[in-house]
Amino acid sequence: MTIILFGASGMLGSDIEKYLTKKNISIISLDSTSCDITDKNKVLSIIAEYPKSSIVINCAAYTNVDKAETDKKQAKRINTIGAQHIAEACKLHHKTLIHFSTDYVFNGNKTDPYIESDPPSPISHYGHTKYEAEQVIQSICTKYYIIRVQWLYGKNGQHFIKSMKRLFKQHESLRIVNDQWGSPTSTASLAQYIHTFITKKPSYGVYHCRNDGYTTWYDFAVFLAQQFQYKGSITPIPSTQFPRPAKRPLNGRLNIDKITQTLQIKPIPWKEAVLRYINSAK
Ligand SMILES: NC(=O)c1ccc[n+]([C@@H]2O[C@H](COP(=O)([O-])OP(=O)(O)OC[C@H]3O[C@@H](n4cnc5c(N)ncnc54)[C@H](OP(=O)(O)O)[C@@H]3O)[C@@H](O)[C@H]2O)c1
Numbered sequence: 001m002t003i004i005l006f007g008a009s010g011m012l013g014s015d016i017e018k019y020l021t022k023k024n025i026s027i028i029s030l031d032s033t034s035c036d037i038t039d040k041n042k043v044l045s046i047i048a049e050y051p052k053s054s055i056v057i058n059c060a061a062y063t064n065v066d067k068a069e070t071d072k073k074q075a076k077r078i079n080t081i082g083a084q085h086i087a088e089a090c091k092l093h094h095k096t097l098i099h100f101s102t103d104y105v106f107n108g109n110k111t112d113p114y115i116e117s118d119p120p121s122p123i124s125h126y127g128h129t130k131y132e133a134e135q136v137i138q139s140i141c142t143k144y145y146i147i148r149v150q151w152l153y154g155k156n157g158q159h160f161i162k163s164m165k166r167l168f169k170q171h172e173s174l175r176i177v178n179d180q181w182g183s184p185t186s187t188a189s190l191a192q193y194i195h196t197f198i199t200k201k202p203s204y205g206v207y208h209c210r211n212d213g214y215t216t217w218y219d220f221a222v223f224l225a226q227q228f229q230y231k232g233s234i235t236p237i238p239s240t241q242f243p244r245p246a247k248r249p250l251n252g253r254l255n256i257d258k259i260t261q262t263l264q265i266k267p268i269p270w271k272e273a274v275l276r277y278i279n280s281a282k
Helices: 011-022 040-049 072-092 125-140 160-170 187-200 217-227 257-263 270-281
Strands: 002-006 026-030 055-058 096-102 144-149 173-177 205-208 233-237
Touching (some): 055 072, 096 125, 096 187, 125 144, 160 217, 173 217, 217 233
């Protein structure tokens, strides 16, 4: 089997590439240099070049959520228009598209965890561009999986665990927001679930995917402090005391009943996944 992978140099893309290669799947790895997804002709020609591949995975995205608030055009060009180019090429060449989206398509006002059919209502420009990509893919393709993920960390990227490790060394006290909820999710875990998608071929559509259990950034930081033997203090604060250019949903919790029942998987608890990541990085 051959799979075309956009965003192979990114945090999620690199772990997907690694895992699928181990499973003897041949990967055509693309980054922004080998194929800029904002270039429609390039995307079309790359996908046409590999007639034997039946699946395209898109991990390419503009992921700087705060910068997207001012760099609006470029965020939309990559997240929405780029996704549209890939969707059009997949449609033309009869390929299945696996595309990643985010909990930031929701406004966070719901009291329960979000299910796949809840209406999105993004509160940041990044969230808008990702939601528009979902709509574009759904209007172009029939063979697609849109997989909403959140709070990712992995070997090949910048993320909360790496930031906290740095901050633990630099500061004797830290203030971390405790009113945003979600699930820290390892890209290594996601790579396994993507492999299950490819092998089990469930019904096309939107799926939520994450490690098991919910937490806040504050509780996540406290857990990391224990692992890294941080001796300083961590104070919980509301998001209002830590203003950022892009608004984040307070409730980003994603219900994963659909994926766990469809694929018959039991995601590993987030703390266990974090420990695996820390141990593998040693
Ligand atoms: N990180 C998170 O916490 C998080 C949360 C929710 C959803 N997601 C979604 O998950 C997916 C993967 O995210 P990630 O964190 O792995 O992203 P990432 O580490 O920032 O990687 C982004 C990838 O996109 C590529 N890229 C950027 N602009 C491109 C362009 N114009 N043409 C082609 N490729 C381009 C980059 O290639 P270069 O290296 O060549 O620039 C890189 O390979 C994205 O769809 C993101 O929206 C992420």
